[in-house]
Amino acid sequence: MDKSADSLRRRLPRSFFERDVDCVARDLIGTVFTFEKVGGVIVETESYDSRDPASHTYGERLTQRNRTMFGPAGRVYVYRSYGIHWCANFVCGPGSAVLIRALEPCHGVERMRERRGTIEITALCAGPGRLCEALGITKKQDGMPLDAPPFALIASREPAIVCTGVRIGISKAREAPRRYGLTGSAFLSRRFANNGTQEGARPNGRSGH
Numbered sequence: 001m002d003k004s005a006d007s008l009r010r011r012l013p014r015s016f017f018e019r020d021v022d023c024v025a026r027d028l029i030g031t032v033f034t035f036e037k038v039g040g041v042i043v044e045t046e047s048y049d050s051r052d053p054a055s056h057t058y059g060e061r062l063t064q065r066n067r068t069m070f071g072p073a074g075r076v077y078v079y080r081s082y083g084i085h086w087c088a089n090f091v092c093g094p095g096s097a098v099l100i101r102a103l104e105p106c107h108g109v110e111r112m113r114e115r116r117g118t119i120e121i122t123a124l125c126a127g128p129g130r131l132c133e134a135l136g137i138t139k140k141q142d143g144m145p146l147d148a149p150p151f152a153l154i155a156s157r158e159p160a161i162v163c164t165g166v167r168i169g170i171s172k173a174r175e176a177p178r179r180y181g182l183t184g185s186a187f188l189s190r191r192f193a194n195n196g197t198q199e200g201a202r203p204n205g206r207s208g209h
Contacts, residue, residue, distance in 0.1 A: 012146070012153040014074035021047045021096035025180050028090070028098060030160030035135045036150045038108030040125065042100060043182040044189055046167045050095035053172040057095035068143045069097050076151070078132070078142040085129025088137050090146060101168075101179070102126050104187040105134070127189040165192040 012031065017024055025047040033039045048055035056066040056079065068077040069091055077089040077097050089097040103125035105112055112124045112134035125131040132138070146153055161183040166174055168190055181188050 010155045010157075012155055014072070014145075014147055016153075017073035017090060017092045017146075019092065021049050021092040021098060022178065024090070024092050025098045025178070026162050026164075028100075029162045029180055029182050030156035030158065032106065032152075032154040032156070033100065033103065034107055034152045035137055035141070036108075037152075038111050038135050039152075040103040040106035041156070041182075041187075042102075043104050043185040043187050044100075044102035045180045046099040046101055047178045047180075048089075048097055048099065049093070052176070052178075054167065054170040054174075054176075055095075060095055070094050071143065072145075074146050076137075076141050076144050076146060078137060078139050080139070081129060086132040086138050087128040088132050088135075088141075099128060100131060101128050102181075102185075102187055102189045103131055103134075104182075104185065111136075122186050126187055130189075163192050 016027070025045040028042050028045050031042045033042050048057075050057040050060045052058060057069050062070055065079060068075060069089070071091065073092050075091045077091050078086055081087050087099060089099050091097045105121055105124045109121065109124070113119055115136060116124055116130065116134050118124065123130070124134050144151065163181050163183045164177045165179050165181070166177055167179045179192075181192055
């Protein structure tokens with residue numbers, strides 16, 4: 001089988017996101033994410049849902065800002081953080097989404113460096129704002145499907161060893177262990193305290209949850 005056919009076979013379908021948001025957040029670790037062929041391996045995520053005081057959909061309140069989170073699973077929810085940085089999230093069940101916090105840059109690295117004005121590869125996509133700036137993701141992409149160009153999500157062939165810990169940069173529900181990372185990665189936005197709680201390895205995109 002040629003590489004293009006193999007990549008097509010391993011693309012994540014919409015059904016991947018029609019599951020519990022925490023399972024999706026774990027299983028995204030190690031997945032390759034690109035926008036217009038620029039991107040890399042997802043190494044850090046956070047999960048949010050409508051029962052979560054830190055979520056934009058807390059209490060299931062629908063607004064103009066968060067309406068994408070109440071739409072179909074497998075789409076991109078983009079919002080501006082603190083009026084400065086764009087942040088990309090992948091919608092799961094109604095009112096839930098996974099924040100993509102960090103990537104290991106692999107594709108279009110020079111374009112990322114041009115956009116961000118930095119040559120330190122570990123800092124290019126270390127944080128949701130940096131990630132969106134490096135990939136060129138803005139509000140224009142809000143609501144777009146992840147299973148069609150210009151986006152691509154390719155499942156990893158290698159099992160990912162995932163660690164968990166508390167989320168970053170929030171004032172509510174800070175104790176919830178809903179941050180997930182690739183164990184030992186140098187591309188995280190911030191290290192996990194005490195290396196986090198390590199989970200067993202499993203193939204990405206093939207969880208039975």
